[in-house]
Amino acid sequence: MMGESSPYTSWLEINLNAIQNNVRQFKRLTNKAVMAVLKANAYGHGVTGVARAVAEAGADWCAVARLEEALALRKKGINLPILVLGYTQVECIPAAIEHDISLAVFDAAVTQQYLEKIQQHGGRLKVHVKIDTGMGRLGLFPQEGLDFISWLQQQPGIEVEGLFTHFARADEPALITTPQQIKLFKELVQRLEAANRRPRWVHACNSAGVFNYPEAYFDMVRPGISLYGLNPSAETQIPSDFSPALTWKTRLVSVKNYPPGYGISYSHIYTTSANERIGVIAIGYADNYRRTNGNIALVAGKRVNVVGRVCMDQSMVQLDRLPEARVGDEVVLIGHQADAFISADEVAAIWKTANYEVVANLADRLPRIYV
Ligand SMILES: Cc1ncc(COP(=O)(O)O)c(C=O)c1O
Numbered sequence: 001m002m003g004e005s006s007p008y009t010s011w012l013e014i015n016l017n018a019i020q021n022n023v024r025q026f027k028r029l030t031n032k033a034v035m036a037v038l039k040a041n042a043y044g045h046g047v048t049g050v051a052r053a054v055a056e057a058g059a060d061w062c063a064v065a066r067l068e069e070a071l072a073l074r075k076k077g078i079n080l081p082i083l084v085l086g087y088t089q090v091e092c093i094p095a096a097i098e099h100d101i102s103l104a105v106f107d108a109a110v111t112q113q114y115l116e117k118i119q120q121h122g123g124r125l126k127v128h129v130k131i132d133t134g135m136g137r138l139g140l141f142p143q144e145g146l147d148f149i150s151w152l153q154q155q156p157g158i159e160v161e162g163l164f165t166h167f168a169r170a171d172e173p174a175l176i177t178t179p180q181q182i183k184l185f186k187e188l189v190q191r192l193e194a195a196n197r198r199p200r201w202v203h204a205c206n207s208a209g210v211f212n213y214p215e216a217y218f219d220m221v222r223p224g225i226s227l228y229g230l231n232p233s234a235e236t237q238i239p240s241d242f243s244p245a246l247t248w249k250t251r252l253v254s255v256k257n258y259p260p261g262y263g264i265s266y267s268h269i270y271t272t273s274a275n276e277r278i279g280v281i282a283i284g285y286a287d288n289y290r291r292t293n294g295n296i297a298l299v300a301g302k303r304v305n306v307v308g309r310v311c312m313d314q315s316m317v318q319l320d321r322l323p324e325a326r327v328g329d330e331v332v333l334i335g336h337q338a339d340a341f342i343s344a345d346e347v348a349a350i351w352k353t354a355n356y357e358v359v360a361n362l363a364d365r366l367p368r369i370y371v
Helices: 016-030 039-043 047-056 067-075 090-098 108-121 142-152 177-194 207-212 344-350 355-360
Strands: 010-014 033-037 061-064 082-084 101-105 125-131 158-165 201-203 246-258 276-281 296-299 302-307 315-318 330-337 340-342 368-370
Touching: 016 033, 016 047, 016 207, 033 047, 039 047, 039 355, 047 061, 047 067, 047 368, 061 067, 067 082, 067 090, 067 101, 090 101, 090 108, 090 125, 101 108, 101 158, 108 125, 108 158, 125 142, 125 177, 142 158, 142 177, 158 177, 296 340, 302 340, 330 344, 344 355
Parallel strands: 010 368, 033 061, 061 082, 082 101, 101 125, 125 158, 158 201
Antiparallel strands: 010 246, 246 276, 246 330, 276 315, 296 302, 296 330, 302 315, 330 340
């Protein structure tokens, strides 16, 4: 079995072929440029390997949340065009120019500061103007877009290469919210076209937008979650030709038989009710395995309960049904083992959150092994 030779006690196996397939599926589905969203360490999947893989699979752009993430990618030799989706401090403008990183702009006063910085330092900054069509987060209002872009296009030292917006509820296709956002954005694009001021790259769709709103593809789509083969939500699931890329593995590091009435782990929230076989797995809340009840794991291809308090580096599993389980055996927390499967969605449901949070929080100390 893959990973049996792994020296690690807890690690993530990332199937880069799956991610490359998902990039190609997005290209096939949309017939547009694809901006791969690689923020937060590629949604926990390990950004360097993922960035190389998506570039090889034909992604046209990538996006990150912060300038530091973009600079780290440049340092690793990634030469795809990169857009920083979030806010950038004015003192970082020379670095953005030097490393050819495009920035989001969404505030006239901040943009004025950028212009002053560019005047001092020289060079030319590439920007994408962000419009708030109903996300209620970053962005100029649609009615401000034409005047702002017309002004910005006349400023020396700035190239307005893109225009974008972001959907708040694209994963809920029964609602009117996203069509309303699309309408506002399209009207702005039309006003810009009429004034001959439309930027080269107009983009709006996240993963759910791609699946539910083909009328909003514009020049490029901007998927994150489903690039990794994960569902945007229960209502918006990936098509069958997308596949998940991540398997979260750990190992049994101890197996013992306990007598009845033995308290297991901190606070003894679990006590053996009979002779019980209990294993220890090398995963804990410091790996961002949630310190909650109801976790499950796969051992020897079967689902087992995690019992007792999750500790910082270890947790306990109930192994009565698995007399064959041995120290060193692989344990799966997300992914397949033989015929059994735990999805990121299932873990998210146990943790009362979204699959996004589950994967984005996977701790840095878990090695990412590309398979
Ligand atoms: C501005 C922006 N675009 C695109 C994405 C990708 O969205 P998703 O992961 O839902 O595909 C995100 C992620 O939150 C985002 O913030």
